[in-house]
Amino acid sequence: HDIEASWLLCEAAEIYGDPELLKHVRREAVCMAEAVYKEGIDAKGGLVYEAKNGQIIDSDKHWWPQAEGVVGFxxxxxxxxxxxxxxAAHSTWGFIDQYIIDREHGKWLSKVARNGVPSNKYKVDRWKCPYHNG
Known part of the structure; x- marks a missing residue:
């Protein structure tokens, strides 16, 4: 959620309208994006699902962190x-384009394994529903 929070906090600070707050939030957003850049991207260019203190906890590549990564970077x-x-944004989009988009049946896959192989036969699950696909 770090890369997602980095840009959402900027949006909130822009709406709030305090220039000093926005300056601070932007600085922190860049720090957050840097941490994700250093610890969350692998050689294939996609973002791993979860890492902590530099250790990968869940190496699957879920659809939404990839999308948030493009926006956040x-x-x-x-x-x-x-x-x-x-x-990094370009690389993450490349991963989406190559592994997440299902060109045969349409839509995006819910997740793929770290190597890009689909790891879930369903495109819709409790986190990826008609709300996100609509």
Missing amino acids: LNAYQISGQYHFRA
Whole structure:
């Protein structure tokens, strides 16, 4: 949730309208995105589902962290101008495009194993429902 929180906090601070708060939140958002960049992306370019203190706890690649990663890394790039965030967004989108999008049957897969092989035969589960697909 860190990469998701990084851009959502920025959105909230923008709406709140306090320039000092926004400055602080943007700085923290870049730090959060940096931590995800360093600890959450693997060689295939997708974000692992859960890691703690640099140790991967759940290496599956769920659909929503990939989508949030694209948004969060682009947000960090827009704030900081640091190219590696733009590259991370592009890499994460590449993972989505190659492994998550089901070109044969449509929609996005719920999750894939770390190697990109679908790990769930269902596209819809309790976290990925008509609300997200609608």
